[in-house]
Amino acid sequence: MTYRAPEAAPASRIAEERRGAVQGRFCNACGSVYALFASRHTGKPLHGKDHIAAPCVHEGDRFVDGEDWWEPAVAVLPPPPPAEPQGEGSAAS
């Protein structure tokens, strides 16, 4: 199994501290991620289901800023390491 690119996820579902670089555009209707250079919801998504019974209702639509049917898809960063208590309490206010 090859792992070429980090999985992209809709920004609103990822905790702020785990949002990486924007990878593409996530369609809320069909759950597929399209490349940033694609101005329209068409062709093959970067991530998405291979077999879709019916075409997405937004197939062929332009990704217009401000539309709520899509949102930026961001790379999911690994969770930050737990903060280790180091010298805690030595510098009391």
Ligand SMILES: [Zn+2]
């Ligand atoms: Zn779609």
